Each structure stands twice: as C-alpha cells, then as structure tokens.
Amino acid sequence: MPQQAYVMRCGSCGARNRIPENRVGDAARCGRCGSAINTRPLTIGHPIVVADADFQDKVLQSPLPVLLDCWAPWCGPCRMMEPFMDELAAEWRGRIRVCKMNVDENPRTSSRFHIQSIPTLLVFDNGQLRNTLAGALPKHSIVQAMSPFLKS
Numbered sequence: 820m821p822q823q824a825y826v827m828r829c830g831s832c833g834a835r836n837r838i839p840e841n842r843v844g845d846a847a848r849c850g851r852c853g854s855a856i857n858t859r860p861l862t863i864g865h866p867i868v869v870a871d872a873d874f875q876d877k878v879l880q881s882p883l884p885v886l887l888d889c890w891a892p893w894c895g896p897c898r899m900m901e902p903f904m905d906e907l908a909a910e911w912r913g914r915i916r917v918c919k920m921n922v923d924e925n926p927r928t929s930s931r932f933h934i935q936s937i938p939t940l941l942v943f944d945n946g947q948l949r950n951t952l953a954g955a956l957p958k959h960s961i962v963q964a965m966s967p968f969l970k971s
C-alpha cells in the first residue's frame with residue numbers, strides 16, 4: 820500500500836508541501852522557500868476552539884483547509900451537530916482542520932462574515948472564505964461539501 824501523506828501549506832509562501840505520515844512530528848521545511856513547517860497540527864483530531872483574538876492565526880493562517888462551525892450553546896440544532904463534528908475532526912485529522920466558534924462571545928468575526936443565523940459552517944482555504952453552509956446539515960452533506968478540500 821502506498822504510504823499516506825498529508826498536504827500542508829507553508830505559512831510563509833503558501834506552497835503546498837507533502838508530509839509523509841511517518842514524518843509527522845519531525846521538523847519539516849518548505850520545499851519552495853525553506854521556511855520551517857510545524858507538523859504538529861496534523862496530530863489534532865478534535866475541534867479547535869476559535870475566538871476573535873486568534874481567528875487570524877488558527878483559521879486564516881491554517882496550513883490546512885478549515886471547516887469553522889459557528890454556534891452558540893442555546894442553539895439546539897448546533898448541539899445536535901456536535902457529535903458528528905467531533906467525528907469529522909477525527910476522520911479528517913491532518914487533512915481538514917475542524918474549528919468551532921461561539922458567535923455570542925465573538926461578535927467581531929461573526930459580523931465580519933455576516934453570520935445571520937446558526938448553525939453556519941464557513942469553509943476557508945489559504946486565508947480565503949471558500950464556502951458558506953447555513954443551517955443544520957446531516958453529516959453526509961458536510962462530507963460532500965468538503966470533498967474538494969480532501970484530495971491531497
């Protein structure tokens with residue numbers, strides 16, 4: 820079987836770099852510009868909590884495409900999606916970063932992306948908003964929407 824590899828963007832030049840599975844955790848360098856690439860995010864298999872203060876760092880500068888779940892604790896449909904967002908974070912470990920942001924606590928980012936209702940899922944890649952999925956969705960619809968971002 821061919822060895823599995825991950826693809827991470829370089830934080831300096833944006834080049835896509837292949838990281839073989841057995842090198843995750845090692846020091847890596849960008850093939851184009853030589854900048855150091857931190858491969859530790861590849862090992863995270865649970866949703867990452869994002870706030871206004873670290874949105875830039877965790878979402879826009881992410882070396883991986885990002886699925887950002889905009890939610891609030893009082894939102895029933897949001898909480899129904901929670902178990903499979905956890906599953907997706909584990910299934911997509913090293914390929915797509917799954918993040919969660921509480922909209923009530925983070926008004927700056929919520930208004931920047933015009934979030935009118937929750938749940939809303941925002942998809943980012945290479946610092947750009949690439950897709951918006953509004954409303955509660957079944958897991959398979961989310962998987963389908965993210966399939967263009969899963970190929971390495």
Ligand SMILES: [Zn+2]
Nearest residue numbers: 829832849852
């Ligand atoms: Zn680079």
